[in-house]
Amino acid sequence: METYMIFRDLAIILISAKLCGLAAAKLKAPQVVGEIIAGLLIGPSILGLVQQTELISGMAEIGVVLLMFFAGLQTSLKDLMRTGWKALLIACSGVFVPLAGGYLLYCCYYGFAPTGSGQFYSALFTGVIMTATSVSITVASLQELGYLKSETGTTIMSAAIIDDVIGIIVLTFVVGMKDPDSKPSAVIISTVLFFAAAVVFGVITYKIFKILDKKYPHTRRIPILGFVLAFAMAYAAERFFGIADITGAYVAGIILCSIDDSEYIARKVDINSYMLFAPVFFASIGLKTSIDDMTPALLIFSILFVIVALVTKVIGCGAISRLLGFHSLDSLKIGVGMMTRGEVALIVAQKGLQVQMIESKYFSAVILLILVSSVITPVILKMLYQKKE
Amino acid sequence: METYMIFRDLAIILISAKLCGLAAAKLKAPQVVGEIIAGLLIGPSILGLVQQTELISGMAEIGVVLLMFFAGLQTSLKDLMRTGWKALLIACSGVFVPLAGGYLLYCCYYGFAPTGSGQFYSALFTGVIMTATSVSITVASLQELGYLKSETGTTIMSAAIIDDVIGIIVLTFVVGMKDPDSKPSAVIISTVLFFAAAVVFGVITYKIFKILDKKYPHTRRIPILGFVLAFAMAYAAERFFGIADITGAYVAGIILCSIDDSEYIARKVDINSYMLFAPVFFASIGLKTSIDDMTPALLIFSILFVIVALVTKVIGCGAISRLLGFHSLDSLKIGVGMMTRGEVALIVAQKGLQVQMIESKYFSAVILLILVSSVITPVILKMLYQKKE
Numbered sequence: 001m002e003t004y005m006i007f008r009d010l011a012i013i014l015i016s017a018k019l020c021g022l023a024a025a026k027l028k029a030p031q032v033v034g035e036i037i038a039g040l041l042i043g044p045s046i047l048g049l050v051q052q053t054e055l056i057s058g059m060a061e062i063g064v065v066l067l068m069f070f071a072g073l074q075t076s077l078k079d080l081m082r083t084g085w086k087a088l089l090i091a092c093s094g095v096f097v098p099l100a101g102g103y104l105l106y107c108c109y110y111g112f113a114p115t116g117s118g119q120f121y122s123a124l125f126t127g128v129i130m131t132a133t134s135v136s137i138t139v140a141s142l143q144e145l146g147y148l149k150s151e152t153g154t155t156i157m158s159a160a161i162i163d164d165v166i167g168i169i170v171l172t173f174v175v176g177m178k179d180p181d182s183k184p185s186a187v188i189i190s191t192v193l194f195f196a197a198a199v200v201f202g203v204i205t206y207k208i209f210k211i212l213d214k215k216y217p218h219t220r221r222i223p224i225l226g227f228v229l230a231f232a233m234a235y236a237a238e239r240f241f242g243i244a245d246i247t248g249a250y251v252a253g254i255i256l257c258s259i260d261d262s263e264y265i266a267r268k269v270d271i272n273s274y275m276l277f278a279p280v281f282f283a284s285i286g287l288k289t290s291i292d293d294m295t296p297a298l299l300i301f302s303i304l305f306v307i308v309a310l311v312t313k314v315i316g317c318g319a320i321s322r323l324l325g326f327h328s329l330d331s332l333k334i335g336v337g338m339m340t341r342g343e344v345a346l347i348v349a350q351k352g353l354q355v356q357m358i359e360s361k362y363f364s365a366v367i368l369l370i371l372v373s374s375v376i377t378p379v380i381l382k383m384l385y386q387k388k389e
Numbered sequence: 390m391e392t393y394m395i396f397r398d399l400a401i402i403l404i405s406a407k408l409c410g411l412a413a414a415k416l417k418a419p420q421v422v423g424e425i426i427a428g429l430l431i432g433p434s435i436l437g438l439v440q441q442t443e444l445i446s447g448m449a450e451i452g453v454v455l456l457m458f459f460a461g462l463q464t465s466l467k468d469l470m471r472t473g474w475k476a477l478l479i480a481c482s483g484v485f486v487p488l489a490g491g492y493l494l495y496c497c498y499y500g501f502a503p504t505g506s507g508q509f510y511s512a513l514f515t516g517v518i519m520t521a522t523s524v525s526i527t528v529a530s531l532q533e534l535g536y537l538k539s540e541t542g543t544t545i546m547s548a549a550i551i552d553d554v555i556g557i558i559v560l561t562f563v564v565g566m567k568d569p570d571s572k573p574s575a576v577i578i579s580t581v582l583f584f585a586a587a588v589v590f591g592v593i594t595y596k597i598f599k600i601l602d603k604k605y606p607h608t609r610r611i612p613i614l615g616f617v618l619a620f621a622m623a624y625a626a627e628r629f630f631g632i633a634d635i636t637g638a639y640v641a642g643i644i645l646c647s648i649d650d651s652e653y654i655a656r657k658v659d660i661n662s663y664m665l666f667a668p669v670f671f672a673s674i675g676l677k678t679s680i681d682d683m684t685p686a687l688l689i690f691s692i693l694f695v696i697v698a699l700v701t702k703v704i705g706c707g708a709i710s711r712l713l714g715f716h717s718l719d720s721l722k723i724g725v726g727m728m729t730r731g732e733v734a735l736i737v738a739q740k741g742l743q744v745q746m747i748e749s750k751y752f753s754a755v756i757l758l759i760l761v762s763s764v765i766t767p768v769i770l771k772m773l774y775q776k777k778e
Binding site: 002003004005006007008010011014015018022053054055057058059061062065220221223224225227228231232234235238239245268271272274275276279 | 391392393394395396397399400403404407411442443444446447448450451454609610612613614616617620621623624627628634657660661663664665668
């Protein structure tokens with residue numbers, strides 16, 4: 001590929017994302033929805049103007065990490081502590097209800113199979129794919145609406161981070177059921193180690209940043225070192241602990257959320273994000289979608305898959321929130337905020353393909369889930385947050 | 390490659406670039422030098438921590454375009470007009486003196502050859518590689534020193550943009566001498582067409598931006614549309630007119646340099662640039678350098694190649710500047726500012742390889758030229774600009 005094609009792709013992505021974003025805002029929908037639709041429009045399914053390249057997918061990855069780092073920076077550590085145990089219960093329920101729902105859907109559609117058979121694992125894995133919440137779109141929506149730091153916003157963020165960990169543990173258990181090489185106990189240990197290491201490393205890093213920030217306030221080195229921390233923790237989480245990179249970036253944000261210049265760092269992250277990386281990320285979701293090799297049977301299954309995945313997440317997280325004392329409207333906000341799925345669901349699906357638990361044709365169902373949840377969640381969230389209590 | 394490796398690479402690039410940049414600043418050298426040395430340190434030649442990937446080279450390309458767009462935004466159109474004809478003469482002399490120098494160097498080292506022979510073309514092409522100035526590093530240095538908008542700064546920028554065009558015409562002529570398919574007249578026509586189109590399109594775009602800027606001052610859409618313009622013109626210049634992408638981005642900056650929010654756009658470009666893209670670009674220059682398959686004879690040739698390329702550019706641009714009435718010190722500044730070579734020299738070399746005029750082993754000489762000129766130009770420029778007149 002000629003290098004100048006990069007600029008053609010970026011120009012098309014930015015202008016279409018901005019125009020569709022503004023159109024969405026005109027229609028009272030969040031801009032994020034417009035940006036995803038822009039990706040769908042310019043992608044291979046409709047106009048075919050832009051293809052997914054290594055650069056675009058790489059920039060999309062950076063965009064996700066920047067969004068999560070920004071979310072971490074905006075976190076109030078006090079609020080996270082306060083909502084901690086509630087978030088844990090919400091996350092647990094939000095993992096296990098969809099897990100059961102996915103399993104039952106597959107069994108009802110293709111028939112129940114004896115434990116240990118290939119079809120049993122396919123059914124179980126269908127549930128596993130449904131577990132992973134990916135809140136980057138919720139984060140962007142809440143940020144746009146101004147509710148990222150609200151109680152429900154913080155609860156969603158906290159639940160999502162715990163959800164990620166539980167989801168990975170469940171994945172490892174299920175994969176481990178078939179493959180004797182993978183040890184679930186090792187995963188639990190590495191997860192505990194990650195958070196233990198994050199606390200120790202976090203306290204030290206926080207103190208270093210405090211000193212640097214006092215000595216060189218409002219200088220470029222502070223946000224640049226912030227970026228370094230976010231990227232390094234994204235890498236370390238996934239490389240050394242098997243935790244998703246976005247979790248690492250989010251934790252990096254939390255480490256820095258209490259220093260004096262956290263708002264200064266956040267502003268630099270935000271500018272980098274909204275000028276280039278976030279539009280590329282949202283457009284790339286649309287780009288990934290292709291409407292090929294879709295049989296009627298698979299289409300029906302995919303639609304059911306999407307409905308079950310969304311409803312079970314809303315019920316799983318919403319019902320327990322209600323039980324924990326949240327208002328009905330707030331419980332619904334939490335359930336809806338948790339129902340977005342993203343690249344983690346795709347990574348999980350890829351893992352299932354690797355260990356031969358699912359077939360590649362189910363990828364389109366996952367992509368449909370990501371797309372639908374990405375498009376409808378911001379719309380519903382906006383409606384819910386604008387509703388009078 | 391696992392996607393999390395992206396973050397490892399970025400973290401290493403950013404931290405090493407910042408540390409080496411700060412060390413360079415401590416030693417009174419421009420930070421840019423430190424950032425290039427950082428790339429050399431972490432690259433395959435020394436520590437081997439980071440490899441050139443499609444993402445890194447793509448981000449480096451975006452970095453170059455952002456730097457040129459920023460330079461264009463900082464341009465004073467009045468000054469460009471005033472220095473126009475001087476810049477033209479400086480550019481011409483700065484192309485033809487190195488062209489002759491490179492030809493003579495090759496002939497002296499490997500022996501004169503009859504016109505039309507393979508060796509004759511190799512000699513001629515050695516000269517062609519030396520013609521292309523790449524001022525992005527000069528721009529970054531002048532910006533850091535605060536002299537980008539000075540008379541010498543504007544002259545360098547104007548001469549470099551004209552140099553680019555003349556260099557491409559020379560390249561096409563030389564390639565055309567061997568290949569009957571390539572028509573030099575067509576290239577001249579497309580070049581004229583590009584600048585004619587840029588003027589017409591520029592006036593219209595300027596008016597549209599003026600209206601948008603009045604209606605939505607200081608909104609995100611203004612800098613985002615600025616990015617779109619920069620990327621679109623970088624693409625269009627190279628795709629439809631065969632002009633370097635950086636020229637397109639620079640012209641995009643010039644189109645917007647007189648609107649009210651040009652400083653607002655420039656600030657967003659700058660933040661995107663210094664937080665991520667510029668460090669990646671400068672580090673990638675160091676990354677490209679490998680010290681393999683270097684024979685003593687080739688090493689000596691490479692060193693002579695670098696010396697001739699630098700000296701002929703300084704003489705070519707400096708002498709004519711002196712004749713045009715600049716002070717001696719200012720003439721030297723212009724000569725030195727024009728002597729940096731960058732990715733355009735590599736692209737020219739690639740073209741020479743394609744049409745079998747040079748061998749791939751001479752690539753290391755070109756990389757050495759880029760590296761040496763990138764490292765010493767900022768140092769010399771800083772010395773010259775801090776000298777009392």
